[in-house]
Amino acid sequence: MRTTSRDIRTANRYRVLRQAIADSPASRPRLAEATGLSPATVATLVGELLDQRMLVDAGFEDSGGGRPRGLLAVNPEGGALIGVDVAETYVHVEVVDLTLRTLARAHEELYPRDHAPAALVRRIGGAVRAATAGAATRGPLLGAGISMPGMVDREGGVSVYAANWGWHDVPLLDLLSGEVPSPLYLDNPMRACLVAELWFGAASGHEDAVVVNLGTGVGAGLALGGALHRGASNSAGEWGHTQLVLDGRPCHCGRHGCVESYVGAPGIMRTLREIDAGSPLLSEEDQTATVDRLARAHGAGDPVAARVFAETGGYLGAALADLVNLLDPEVIILTGWVARALGTPLLDEARAAVARHALSRPLESTEIVLSPIRVNPVSLGAATFALEGALASVGRGRR
C-alpha cells in the first residue's frame, strides 16, 4: 500500500488532535510547535476539528500584553467511542468521551458455551448494550472498535484464526452489525495497546515507539516513523518468539528458547520452580495468583522472590536490548498484566540488564518506562480505532 496525500492529511489530523488531548487547552502556535507542522497546516486542521466539534474554543491565553491567542480544548461533548476488549475469558467494554473520560463500562465473564461465533456475537452485543445503557453521552456516537485475540484481517473485519476457540475465517464485523453501533473497526490486542499508548500514553509525541506486552503471552507493537508497522502478512511484532537462548527452554509455540518462555507468566513460574520447586508462592494452576504473590513477597523482602525478579529482569533486559540495538526506538513501554503486577522493581532489574546488553549510542536515546495508562488499555485502544476511523473520514461527507 502506498502512502497518499490523503494518508498524510489524516496522519497530521491525528497529530493535532493527539497533541490537543495531551495539552488541552492549547493555542494554535503551541500545537504547531509541538507537532512540527506549519502554522498554516495547523490552522486548517484545527478548523476541520472545530467544524466536527471535536475541538471547541476555550477562551484566550494570557499573552502578557501582546495580541491574545485563542485557546482550543478537546470537546467532551464532541462524541463518544466504544472500545471492546474480547479476551479468552471475558468481554470488557469502555464507553469514553474525547477527553478519554470513561462514561460507562461493562465487564462480563465468558464461558465455554459462549465460544461459538453466534453465541459470542450475542455476548458482545449484550455487553455493549449494558455499557451504553448506562452512558450519559451528549455527543454523537463516533463508532466502536473491537479487539480480538489471534489473527485478524482488519480490512475485511474477519477473525482469521483464534486458537483457543478453534475459529477460522469468522466474518466477525458482519455478524456484529445490528448488535453493536457502527462504524465498526477490528484489530488485535497488541495493536490496541500500541494505539492507546500513541494517543494517550507514553508514546504520545514520539515517532518510533515499541510497546511490549507482558502477560501469559508476550509480544510487541511497533510504531515506526509515526505509523504502525504491520508487516507483509500483518503479523509483525512477534518479539515473544524471537530467540533469547538458542536451544533453550521449550516454548508452547513448539520451538525452543523464545523470549516468551522466559518472561511470560508461565516462564516466570518456571524460573520460580527452578529456584525453589516447593515454594509456597507457587500456585500451579493459577498464573495470576502466583504473579501477585511474587510481587507481594518481593515487597516484603523475600529472598526467593528477589531471585525471581533478578533472573526475570535479566532475561527481559537482554531481550529488550535486542529491540534497542535493532530498532533504536525513542521509547519502549511495558504493558500487560504481568508488567502491571511486577511494576517498578521488575523495570529496575530490566533496565540494569539492558544497560549491560545494549550498545551505548541507541541506549542513550531510548527510554524504558511502564505504561501510564490506568484503565484497560486494550479497550481504550479499541475505542481509539473508532476515533482514528472518524478522523480518517473527515472531509468525506461522513460525521
Next chain:
Amino acid sequence: MRTTSRDIRTANRYRVLRQAIADSPASRPRLAEATGLSPATVATLVGELLDQRMLVDAGFEDSGGGRPRGLLAVNPEGGALIGVDVAETYVHVEVVDLTLRTLARAHEELYPRDHAPAALVRRIGGAVRAATAGAATRGPLLGAGISMPGMVDREGGVSVYAANWGWHDVPLLDLLSGEVPSPLYLDNPMRACLVAELWFGAASGHEDAVVVNLGTGVGAGLALGGALHRGASNSAGEWGHTQLVLDGRPCHCGRHGCVESYVGAPGIMRTLREIDAGSPLLSEEDQTATVDRLARAHGAGDPVAARVFAETGGYLGAALADLVNLLDPEVIILTGWVARALGTPLLDEARAAVARHALSRPLESTEIVLSPIRVNPVSLGAATFALEGALASVGRGRR
C-alpha cells in the same frame, strides 16, 4: 521529523524512476500499475523527469490496434553519478549513468599513513579524479555520494566516530568540498547497500525489506513502509549485536553471544577452529583466504567445510528467523563479501534453519535471497544517495 507533502512527492518520484529503471522502456499506464500511483500523479512525475532529461521518449508500444501508448526509457545521457566506498583498507569509486552502467571506476588501497583526515581527503579526491578522468560522461554530473564506516551524521556531513582510525567529529563533507564535485552526500555502508537494493536490486518494488550484510562485521539495513528506518539516534540496524546465545561467545563489542560472533567472518573462523583446530583451511591472519578456502572445500565435498556451512547456516537461520518474526518483511537480502563467497550453499542451510525457527505466517510471506547486484554495492548505493538528492531537489530550481 514529520513527513510532509514534499516528502511524499519525492518518495513518489523515487518510485516512478525506480520502476522505469527496472522496466525500461515502459508506458505511463504500466508505471501507474506497477507503482500503485494514480495515472494523473504518474503523468505529472513523468513530465518532471522528462524536463530533467532523466527520462526520454522511446517510441510507442504495439497496442494491437488500439491507440498507441508512448514508451519512456531511462536516459543514459541524463546524468552521471559518483559513488565512493571508503573502507578501512581501500577507496573504491564507481561513476555510473542513470541506467547504472559503469562509465568508469577506480580502486586504490589505503595505508596507515592515509588515516589522518587531511590525508584521507586527498586520497579520496585523487581516486575520484582518477575515475572521472576516464569517464565518457555526456550528461550533467548530478553529484557524489560517500559511504564511510562507523557512525556518521548524514545531515551535517560529519564522520562522528570511526573506530579504526580514531576519528571523532570530522567534518568530512566540508573537507572534501573542492576535492570532489558537489553536491555531496554522506552515509554509512549499511545504508548504501540498502539503497542499492531498493533501487537496483532485490528490494525493488517492495515496501518492507531487510538487507543483511555479512562481512567481518554484521548488520542490517531496514526499509519499512518504503523508507529507511534510521532510529532515534540514526543507529538502527545493529542486528549483529542482537543476542543469539545468552552468555555465549565473547563478541568484540565487549558483550557475549551476539549474532556477529557466530556469522561474521571471525565467528565462522571460530566455528571452523572448534570443529578442527588444525584445519589446513584455516589461515589465522587472513579472513578472506579462509572464507574462500571454505567455499572451495565445500564445493569439493570436504566434510569439515560441510560442517562449518551447516553450523553457520544454522546460526544464521536462527538469527534471520528473529527478523522474520519481529518485522515480517517481504524480503531479506543477504549481501557483503562473506555472503558472496559462501553463496547459495550457505543460503540453503540458512533457509532450512529459518523454517525451523520462524512462525509459519510471517515465514510464508518472506523471501530470503542473495543480492543480485554484481558491482560494488556500497559504491552503487553511495551513487544512489546523489541520485536521490537530485530527485529531492527537482522543482527547487536546482538541476
